[in-house]
Amino acid sequence: MQNSNKTFYSALFGVILALGLMASSFILGQQFKNLRQSGVITVKGLAEAEYKASYGTWTVSVENWGADYKTAMTENARQLEVARAFLAKQGFSAQEVSLNPLDVYVHTETYTDEKGKEKTVRNGYDARRTLSIASKDLAKLQRALDEINNLRAENQAVNFSSPSYYLENLETIKRELISKATQDAYVRAQEFAKTSNINVGVLRSASQGSFDISANLPDAESQSDYGGGYDTSTIDKKVRLVVTIQYDIN
Known part of the structure; x- marks a missing residue:
């Protein structure tokens, strides 16, 4: 009886293996056919x-603080003229420099009180204005980038980005x-x-x-x-x- 079972399972395994090989051959044949047809x-x-x-672009901004709104605006206007004079000295024409709108916003400061809690208080206003420069004279842009570090050392209100080249x-x-x-x-x-x-x-x-x-x-x-x-x-x-x-x- 045991030998009969072994014979049966061996025959069944052989049938399954044969069917698997036939299916694989069919699939590979179809893939090869499709490849040739393509x-x-x-x-x-x-x-x-x-x-x-x-050409290149560059941004120079002036940022300052004022005890009140008007003071912040007035100081920003003064600092802006310093930045514009610098750009003119570097050889940038009025067509190469555009002025973005003034942004004035409440200045806040955060501190920790005696109980260890963080608190935020209002303290005057910050004002910011940006000058956008676009020029095809890339050597002039690079010279101005070197020189503006001296202006930044004298005037903390002046900030600038690295130029972008296109x-x-x-x-x-x-x-x-x-x-x-x-x-x-x-x-x-x-x-x-x-x-x-x-x-x-x-x-x-x-x-x-x-x-x-x-x-x-x-x-x-x-x-x-x-x-x-x-x-x-x-x-x-x-x-x-x-x-x-x-x-x-x-």
Whole structure:
């Protein structure tokens, strides 16, 4: 009886194994058939180029405190003239400098009372006004950045940001890189074709991938794998564009 059971289970296992192999063969056959029917090859093309920023922006602000609203406004106006005189001395024209609205708000201070509880009290007003600078003279921007540290040392009301540097004619740059990336994709497709003894046919579809502008530095990280980025901290930039191309094959 025991031998009969062993024979039965062995036969059942053999049937299941045979069915599994048949199913696997069918699936692989269908996949191979679909691959042959598709008749396409999909490749990515890459193009890189170095560019220099053509214009920059910069912000300089004056911030001050006043015991009352009017005092804060008056002192801010005085400090603003100091900042404007500095920018004029650096060679910035009226067209390169724009003035943003004045912002005056209640100044609050936090302290801990004798019971250890934090409390907030009003103490006068803070006033803030920002000057926005936009210029194509990047050397002038950099000189002004060096000089404003001296003004900051003499005048605590003056604050400033680091300049941001941008490329103009981005669409022209994109078109140039798309052309180069498409050529690169075709070369890659040809290399794949050689190893498979097939021929690359006409272009079936094309799409632009990431468009990345990074600092042109040895250790600069590209953000292309994450959808592209735009570094504005440096004048020298590396622009990278990726395309995905699909070709017929035969």
